Amino acid sequence: MNATRNTALEAWMREHGYSSNSLADAVNKALEQLTGRTGGLDGSSVRDWKAGRVRWPKAATRRALEAVTGMPPTVLGFVPRGRAPSTPAAPQEDLDMKRRNLIGGFAVAATAAAAPGTTGPRRIGMSDVGRLQQRFAEVIASDHRYGGQLGIEQRAAALADEALNLQNAGSATQRVRSSLYGCAASFRSSAMWAAIDGRRYGDAKAHMREAQALAEMSGDQAIKFRIWSHAGAMYRHVGRPGEAFAANDVARNLHITRRDPTFASLGLARQAAIHGAAQDRMGTHRALDQAQDALQRVDPHGFRPVWLLAFYDQAELDSLALSAFLTLGDYPTAEFHAHRCLAALRPHMRRSHAITTTRLAHAQLAQGDFEAAADTAMKVPTDAATQHPRVSRMLQEFGAALRARAPRSSAAQSWTEHTRHVWKATT
Incomplete structure (x- = not known):
């Protein structure tokens, strides 16, 4: 035939x-x-x-x-x-x-x-969108290697402008135009996250407002989820759990969370971290159990956007559980999730590895295991310890807590000597 x-x-x-x-x-x-x-x-x-x-x-x-x-x-x-x-x-x-x-x-x-x-006029097509999406994947990769850097934020913001400029560069179908808005929203959301990760919260809010407007024009549910979920994380980091719940609820109520359990699981895991910040122990356990159930329903062959594929898995769920139990003061459970996260983290997640290691050191210190805590903290790579704002801040807090609890211990002396060498090597 x-x-x-x-x-x-x-x-x-x-x-x-x-x-x-x-x-x-x-x-x-x-x-x-x-x-x-x-x-x-x-x-x-x-x-x-x-x-x-x-x-x-x-x-x-x-x-x-x-x-x-x-x-x-x-x-x-x-x-x-x-x-x-x-x-x-x-x-x-x-x-x-x-x-x-x-x-x-x-x-x-x-x-x-x-x-x-x-x-x-020039014809703008999906090949142009594809090139932008490839550059978005590169931004995602940089974020997972370095995180929080001003250069990543600036690059992502510039690429968002580039995507918008294409709207006026020639003729295009409505689908292509929607995809361009989606690309611009994606880049803005990455700029927003880099600013959050770098503790530049004023800049993060400005990126958030623009990202939200672009996402509405794109009609892309996945990128809407990312932006509102990031907003929830931002408000959690600045100690405003009420607004964190409200923003995360917007993400969790999108239709995409009912279609794809991966989105549902991520929304619930971040909800658990917010419950931890709000000192709601029961809410934390309930949200984590639901997040775990949703993750087990995920179709491993289903299509998901590159930003979600790059980071959300069992390791990230354990990372958010670690954050929740650490703020609740349940340090043994926090340590359990830290070890499980570190065992499962993929090699490219260097930023997450540094953050999790630092949190593990805090959990060990809170349990009085000073030597193990100092040994863990000294395993944080030098570049993350000195250049990632969140990691640097958490390590400074670790050192202050160690000196306060065990000022004459060998662990405190080792940590002081270690930090002296680390900072000397970077100057």
């Missing part, structure tokens, strides 16, 4: 300016984000899709395609196994197909008009 060409995919590629090679590259990157392994697609793979020789790609490839295009595989013209390709489409589906083909024809004309040597 002769293969039937996938005209829907071809139309989508024309509309968004993708060649076979560039679409293969984009899907490979999405596969790497989803699975941790680089995809092996090339231009011939995409040409097989267009020619209809491959009617239903593998499951991971389908998820990556949906991540790139924002459309389910069936809308892109792929046919599940066992379904006859000649099945007559419903009238509305016929109209939709004609509309996509017509749009594709307009896109070709627009691309030709924008070619070098002509005066037509």
Whole structure:
């Protein structure tokens, strides 16, 4: 039987300016984000899709395609196994197909008009969005390595402006414009988090207001969740649990938390940390139990945004539990979660490793285990101890508490000598 060409995919590629090679590259990157392994697609793979020789790609490839295009595989013209390709489409589906083909024809004309040597406007497409999303992934990676740095905040804010400038750089579909607003909101939310992590709370609030407006224009539920969840964390850090609860509730009440238990689990875990800050022991335990239940329901193969994939897992849940029990004064339970977090943290989570190690030292110190606490605190890498504002502040508090509780102990002497060498090495 002769293969039937996938005209829907071809139309989508024309509309968004993708060649076979560039679409293969984009899907490979999405596969790497989803699975941790680089995809092996090339231009011939995409040409097989267009020619209809491959009617239903593998499951991971389908998820990556949906991540790139924002459309389910069936809308892109792929046919599940066992379904006859000649099945007559419903009238509305016929109209939709004609509309996509017509749009594709307009896109070709627009691309030709924008070619070098002509005066037509540039066509902005999903390939431009894809490039911005790749840079967003780089910002996320920098945050997990260094965290809280002014340079990360400034870079993210500049990229948000770059995404907005593309809105005026040429013509685009509504979907592309919404995606650009989503990119801008994502970058602003990263600038917001870098400012929170760096204890620059005034700047964080300014980024938050702009991020919230951009997220509304994008209609992206995932980025709305991120912004409001960050707002809850910010208010928790400044000691305003009432506002922290209110902001986190906005995130938790979004529809995405009912569709995806990963979002539900993160919202509940952060709720537990706020309960801890509010000295609500029962609320802390209840929220953590619910967060754990939700995490166990997560589909490991489901699609999630890169920022969520990069950090939320069992280790992060334990990190938030550690924060909650530390503020509650339940130091043995805090230490338990600290050890479990450190055992499960992924290698790229250097910032989280430093924060968790510092909190573990505080939990050990509070239990009177001075030698172990000092030994733990001295394991915090020098760059984090001196350059990450939150870590530096927590280590200063650790040293003051150690000297207050055991001023003549060998642990206090070791810590004083260690800090002298650390600061000397950085000056």
